[in-house]
Amino acid sequence: MEEILRLEHLEKTFGTHQVLRDISFSVNKGDVISIIGSSGSGKSTMLRCVNLLEEPTGGKIIFEGKDIAGKELNLSQYRARVGMVFQQFNLFNNMNALENCVCPQLTVLHRKREEAEKIARDYLERVGMSAYCNARPAQLSGGQKQRVAIARTLSMNPDIILFDEPTSALDPEMVGEVLDVMKRLAGEGFTMLVVTHEMAFARDVSSRVIFMDGGVILEDAAPEEIFNNPKQARTREFLSRYLSR
Amino acid sequence: MEFIREVLGIISQYYSYLLSGVGYTMLIALIGTAAGFLIGLLTGVIRTAPKSKNAVLCALHKIVNAIIAVYIEVFRGTPMMVQAMVIYWGYAFLNDGATLPLIPAGLFIVSINTGAYMAEIVRGGIISVDRGQLEGAYSVGMTHAQAMVKVVIPQVLQNILPSISNEFVINIKDTSVLNVIGVTELYYMAGVIKRINLQTFQVYTVICILYFILTFTVTRLLRLAEKKLAGSDNYTICGSGSDSQAEIHIREAQ
Numbered sequence: 248m249e250e251i252l253r254l255e256h257l258e259k260t261f262g263t264h265q266v267l268r269d270i271s272f273s274v275n276k277g278d279v280i281s282i283i284g285s286s287g288s289g290k291s292t293m294l295r296c297v298n299l300l301e302e303p304t305g306g307k308i309i310f311e312g313k314d315i316a317g318k319e320l321n322l323s324q325y326r327a328r329v330g331m332v333f334q335q336f337n338l339f340n341n342m343n344a345l346e347n348c349v350c351p352q353l354t355v356l357h358r359k360r361e362e363a364e365k366i367a368r369d370y371l372e373r374v375g376m377s378a379y380c381n382a383r384p385a386q387l388s389g390g391q392k393q394r395v396a397i398a399r400t401l402s403m404n405p406d407i408i409l410f411d412e413p414t415s416a417l418d419p420e421m422v423g424e425v426l427d428v429m430k431r432l433a434g435e436g437f438t439m440l441v442v443t444h445e446m447a448f449a450r451d452v453s454s455r456v457i458f459m460d461g462g463v464i465l466e467d468a469a470p471e472e473i474f475n476n477p478k479q480a481r482t483r484e485f486l487s488r489y490l491s492r
Numbered sequence: 493m494e495f496i497r498e499v500l501g502i503i504s505q506y507y508s509y510l511l512s513g514v515g516y517t518m519l520i521a522l523i524g525t526a527a528g529f530l531i532g533l534l535t536g537v538i539r540t541a542p543k544s545k546n547a548v549l550c551a552l553h554k555i556v557n558a559i560i561a562v563y564i565e566v567f568r569g570t571p572m573m574v575q576a577m578v579i580y581w582g583y584a585f586l587n588d589g590a591t592l593p594l595i596p597a598g599l600f601i602v603s604i605n606t607g608a609y610m611a612e613i614v615r616g617g618i619i620s621v622d623r624g625q626l627e628g629a630y631s632v633g634m635t636h637a638q639a640m641v642k643v644v645i646p647q648v649l650q651n652i653l654p655s656i657s658n659e660f661v662i663n664i665k666d667t668s669v670l671n672v673i674g675v676t677e678l679y680y681m682a683g684v685i686k687r688i689n690l691q692t693f694q695v696y697t698v699i700c701i702l703y704f705i706l707t708f709t710v711t712r713l714l715r716l717a718e719k720k721l722a723g724s725d726n727y728t729i730c731g732s733g734s735d736s737q738a739e740i741h742i743r744e745a746q
Contacts, residue, residue: 300627327633337628341646350642351632378729396628403632 248275251311251407251438252297258305259292266292268462270306274407274440279433281449281470282442284459285485290442291334293459294409297440298329311406327355330400330408334415336392338384344371344395345380348402356403363402370398374428390421394428401432408432410441446489450474458482498694506685513681514702516595520670520677521663524602528663529656531603532610535560536648537640539611540618560611567608573669576601580673598675602667606659613655617648650721657714661707678702 252274259267267289274280282290295301297308299315299322308315315325338347348367352358358366371377374394384392393413400408410429414422426448433439433452443449449456449470456473458466458481465479474490477483503510539557544550567575579601584591592600621644629639668679682699686692729740 298631300630323633323635325633326631331631333624333628333631335624337624337631339625339628339643340622341643341650351629351634354638354642355633381728399632 248277250274251276251278252440253309254293254297254306255309256306257293257296257303257308259289259296259301260304266462267296267303270464272457272464272467274438276438277436278455279437279439279453280441280455280457281453282440282457282459283444283446283449283485288459289462290459291411294331294411294440294442297409298326298331300331323355327351327403328406330403330405332393332396332400332408332410332413334412336384336389336396336416338392338396338399340384343381343383344376344387344398347384347395348399351399352402366404367398367402370401371395373401373431374398375424388421389417390424393417393421393425397425397428397432407438407440410439410443412442412444414443414445444489446474446486458485460485495694498691499698502685502689502691502694502698506688509681509685510678510698510702513676513678513699514706516598516675517664517667517677517679518706520595520598520602520667520675521660523599524606524667525656525660525663527599527603528606528610528659529614531607532612532614533645535564535607535611536614536618537645539615542636564608564611567605568612571669572601572605572666573672575605576670576673594673594675597673598667598670598677601670602663606663609659610656613652613659614648617652617655618644620651621647653714653718653721657711657718660714661711664706664710665703 250273254270254272257267257270258265270289270293272280282293284290292301296303310320310325310329313320338344339350342350345364345367348371349360349363352363352366353360356363368377368380371380374397376391376394376398379387379391379395384395387395397413413429414425417425422445426445429439429441429448430452441448441453451470453470456466456468456470457464458473458477458479460481466473466477466482468478473482474486477486538553539560541553544553576598580592580597583597591597625643625647626636626639629643630636634642667675667677670677671680671683674680678699682695686695689695
């Protein structure tokens with residue numbers, strides 16, 4: 248298995264408050280890893296550290312064999328290869344759906360407009376949003392915005408995609424349409440790191456589940472292992488609250 | 493009735509003076525507002541730029557920020573009429589009595605004064621754009637500069653256009669203070685006409701009306717521009733499950 252990403256003893260402190268402690272794991276090509284845990288356990292902070300929206304205060308991030316703090320990778324190139332889908336979508340409000348997918352390709356990857364538009368239309372089609380190319384974010388529903396955001400990320404042809412609670416800001420009816428897209432991507436072999444509260448997704452779609460609590464990784468195992476036979480009492484407690492609902 | 497006859501008389505007799513005054517007033521207000529906006533944009537972007545990791549750049553950024561802060565406080569905290577006198581006669585004092593040409597001097601004073609106000613307007617505009625917009629741009633690999641140009645500034649422009657319009661209207665009226673250094677704008681021209689015909693009330697009534705026509709027209713035009721910039725509320729959904737050629741035009745209620 249080809250390793251894409253490895254975190255080594257990652258730490259993050261806000262002031263005197265330590266949010267992440269000794270986070271280490273590696274991601275292979277094609278892995279779909281769900282990161283679960285209660286709010287405040289550091290899941291999102293960990294994901295934001297991976298593409299340096301938050302700067303880690305300790306440890307290393309190795310991307311395709313290179314330390315991303317080193318000189319070999321510049322930040323812009325690195326982020327272009329690590330896609331991110333946000334809870335709040337963060338589509339560019341001043342552009343329509345198509346332009347949201349085209350503009351980053353032009354500015355960051357320096358693709359030709361014609362090529363960029365073709366790629367953008369292709370991915371918008373695949374997330375079922377091609378009919379809304381000229382709609383602005385304000386004219387779309389939450390689920391539609393999130394699907395455009397996924398198309399924007401895919402248009403950059405990233406090596407790995409980070410999802411930061413992609414369905415948490417959606418009302419229940421729209422969660423399904425976004426999860427369907429994510430399941431399809433997982434099936435197509437995309438490497439994905441998903442912070443989520445959707446236990447069904449974690450159990451049925453991911454190849455590995457990481458359970459975080461209090462800023463550390465408590466368990467890192469196959470989904471069957473975590474859901475059927477959790478090692479830690481804390482994991483059992485967390486899951487029982489979810490699965491009893 | 494005599495009053496109206498005298499007012500019309502002033503307009504027909506001195507229209508070339510009045511037109512020339514209106515011309516300079518609008519020229520200085522327009523260019524002053526535009527230049528002030530550019531100053532505001534530049535200072536706004538500098539002041540909201542993230543801290544550099546390079547120690548030298550970081551220190552430089554701090555120094556520039558301090559200079560900008562002093563500039564804003566001084567120019568917002570003193571009357572433009574006084575600024576005009578200090579700059580115009582200060583230049584003469586430092587250059588053995590040689591004075592600045594009047595129109596460029598007026599343009600400079602209005603620009604630098606407007607810039608101080610615009611700096612705060614633009615900074616507020618940048619801060620009010622959701623942080624997620626920047627993070628979205630960073631996450632696809634845009635640099636801070638690219639994110640500003642492509643994503644943030646276009647939204648700032650749309651949000652602050654009403655404030656820019658407001659500054660422009662204020663400038664149309666406030667160029668009148670430039671008469672203290674002898675710039676031949678509308679208020680100065682009124683003084684010239686008054687000294688010829690001694691009809692003070694009538695003359696200033698005429699320019700009062702002229703100022704109002706200018707500001708009212710400009711306000712309406714800029715309101716139209718705002719609507720245009722807000723973009724169309726209409727869009728088209730192309731294709732459906734049964735017919736790929738189908739089009740649905742969505743039109744939002746006004």
